[in-house]
Amino acid sequence: MLELIISKNEEKEKIALVENGNLVEYYEEDEETDRKEGNIYIGQVKDIISGMQSAFIDIGTEKNSFIHIKDILPKIDEKKETTKIETDIKQIIKPNQKLLVQVKKDSNEKKGARVSTHINLPGKYIVLMPNTDIITISQKIENEKEQQRLKKLVQENISEGNGAIIRTSASKKEKEIIEEIKKLEEKWKQIQKTAKENKEPNKLIYKAETIIEKMIIDLASNKIENIIINDEKEYKKIQQLKEETPELAYTKINLEKSNILEKYDLEKQIEKIQNRKIWLKCGGFITIDKTEALTAIDVNTGKYTGTQNLEQTLYKVNEEATIEIVKQIRLRDIGGIIIIDYIDMKNQKNKEKIQKLLEEKLKQDRSKTQVEGFTKLDLMEMTRKHICSHKE
Numbered sequence: 001m002l003e004l005i006i007s008k009n010e011e012k013e014k015i016a017l018v019e020n021g022n023l024v025e026y027y028e029e030d031e032e033t034d035r036k037e038g039n040i041y042i043g044q045v046k047d048i049i050s051g052m053q054s055a056f057i058d059i060g061t062e063k064n065s066f067i068h069i070k071d072i073l074p075k076i077d078e079k080k081e082t083t084k085i086e087t088d089i090k091q092i093i094k095p096n097q098k099l100l101v102q103v104k105k106d107s108n109e110k111k112g113a114r115v116s117t118h119i120n121l122p123g124k125y126i127v128l129m130p131n132t133d134i135i136t137i138s139q140k141i142e143n144e145k146e147q148q149r150l151k152k153l154v155q156e157n158i159s160e161g162n163g164a165i166i167r168t169s170a171s172k173k174e175k176e177i178i179e180e181i182k183k184l185e186e187k188w189k190q191i192q193k194t195a196k197e198n199k200e201p202n203k204l205i206y207k208a209e210t211i212i213e214k215m216i217i218d219l220a221s222n223k224i225e226n227i228i229i230n231d232e233k234e235y236k237k238i239q240q241l242k243e244e245t246p247e248l249a250y251t252k253i254n255l256e257k258s259n260i261l262e263k264y265d266l267e268k269q270i271e272k273i274q275n276r277k278i279w280l281k282c283g284g285f286i287t288i289d290k291t292e293a294l295t296a297i298d299v300n301t302g303k304y305t306g307t308q309n310l311e312q313t314l315y316k317v318n319e320e321a322t323i324e325i326v327k328q329i330r331l332r333d334i335g336g337i338i339i340i341d342y343i344d345m346k347n348q349k350n351k352e353k354i355q356k357l358l359e360e361k362l363k364q365d366r367s368k369t370q371v372e373g374f375t376k377l378d379l380m381e382m383t384r385k386h387i388c389s390h391k392e
Contacts, residue, residue, distance in 0.1 A: 002224045006212060007261050008231035015211055016266055017219070023269040026331055027211050027388050035388070036061070036103045036113060038122075038208025040191060043115065044201035045097045053089045056112070057101060060202030063112035067101065071116035075132045075163075098201050105386075110292075119191075121184050124217050125170040125177045126154065128184040132163040140168040140363055150177075157181050162188075168366075169218070211388050216241055216248070218366060227253045230260050273331055280304075280324055284317040288328060294337035297325055301343060314343045315350045322354055326361040333367075335386030339379050355380070 007014045017025035029035075043057035046064055056064040069089045093099070101115040121128040135154055137147050150166050157178050158164055162185060170177055191206050198205065209217070216224075216238065229235045235255045242248040261267050272278070279285045283303035289296045299321040304313065325340060345351055351374055358380070362369045365384070372381035 001226075002219070003226040003228065003264075004212075004215065004219070004224055005260055005264055005266065006227070006229045006231070006234060007259075008229070008234055013234075014261065014270070015215065016261070016270070017215065018264065018266065021265070023266055024327075024330060025215075025333070025387070026270060026273060027333065029211065035106060035211075036208075037106050037388070038103065038120075039204060040100065040102045040119065040206035041115075042195055042198060042201055042203045042205060043099050043101045045093050045095055045099065048090055048093065048095065050088060050090055053085065055089060055093060057099065057115055058202050059101065059103075059113070059115065060204070061107065061113065063107050065101070065103070065107070065113040065115040066111065067099075067115050067117075071104075071118060072099075075118045075129065075134060098199075100195050100205070119188070120165075121187055121191075122214075123167075123180045123184050125167055125173055125180050126184070127165040127167065128181070128188060129163040129165065130188050131161060133161070134163040135166070136164075137166040138168040138170075141166070141171050146171060153177060154181065159185055212238070213241065214388075216245065224248070224251050227251060228260055228264070229253070229255055230257055278324060278328060280317065280320045282316060282320050284321060286321050286324060286328075288332070288334075290334070294339055295329075295334050296339050296341065297328075298341045299343050311345060311347055311350065314345050315347075315354075318342045318345065318350075318354050319357065322357050323361060326358065326365065329384060330365045330367070333387050335367075335384050338382045338384060340382070341379055344378055358382070 001020055003018045005016045005018060007016075011030060013029040015027045015029075016023055041059040043059045043065065046056045046058050048055045053069040055067050057067050059065050069085055069087070069092065072089070072092055073085065073087070099117055100119070101117055102119050103113045104116050105114040107113040118132070119130050121130070135151055135158075137150060141147055141150070150170055153174060154164050154166060154177065158181055164181070194205050212234070216227075227238055229238065232255060235253065238253055242251065242253060256263070261270065276289065277285050277287050279302070283301075283305075285300050285302045287298045287300070289298075299318060301313070301317050304317055321342070328334075329338065342354065345354075355371065355373060359371050362371065367387045368385040370383045372383070374380055
């Protein structure tokens, strides 16, 4: 049973996705949080840094945002080609020039937001990518016939000059995808019209959905049984969203003015998200350390002594750790580069089994992940995209 529990007070909004009583995703918003990821602005070019092939863009926020040349040049399909950029950024943009940009990563205490001229408009079944002809499909749709059907369907219904990412939820859908393409293309036309009418720089043109709106749109087809809220204003918003989303027809929306996190036994589960060390049932443990560049996860045998077969003991800890690691990166919404230092195993087949298990469990994560495999130093490399950008 899938449930969405939203607890709001004057200071914070806490959003918990719960599956059969277990917390699987958790997000927090407070009064100081000002998420801009997904917003579209008319930005103005400020400082151009040729040595970094980058520039600072004023979008009207406290800190200027940052853009790289690859986010100004036409978008390429990186799966098919890699282009060496030899053009100087100063030949493409000039100081005070206006650019229509979208925030791809929110600012933090040290850096301004990262922006791009490559606009993405997410829907439930596709992500519309204007000004490109690239059509890609979620790697979680593995059936080749379904992949071909979906690509053909999108190609036949999308306007020239637009591309798309076909999402996992598009599987076995047809009419819904066609309708969404029309809806997103109309939204893009409206954004372009608004941008032309508002010639002033540093102007917000389009505001992205909130975390709750994104979650409900993404998860509607997963059959959310209950949405429980303690705030009347939020309750009315979600009721309105339910009316616009046919998949939520059988979802119950309840207003409960109480400590719903305590009532549904979630407070202790939320507290554990802050822990650096997480114990495994076998007696081993993992540690999670986040740096500016990457997140390092270390696997340890801890109290587990296992059997007389050392290789089997190590495999058992690594196996259990893999399941917990996938759970934790989803719970904590860990993004970027993730390095996992498994306990060294000599048996190559055991390494392959661990990698396969990691890839299999990551299919439950609705975020985009990529497992690169073990390095020469026996470190597992992977990447994951944030579902919601965090202020750090």
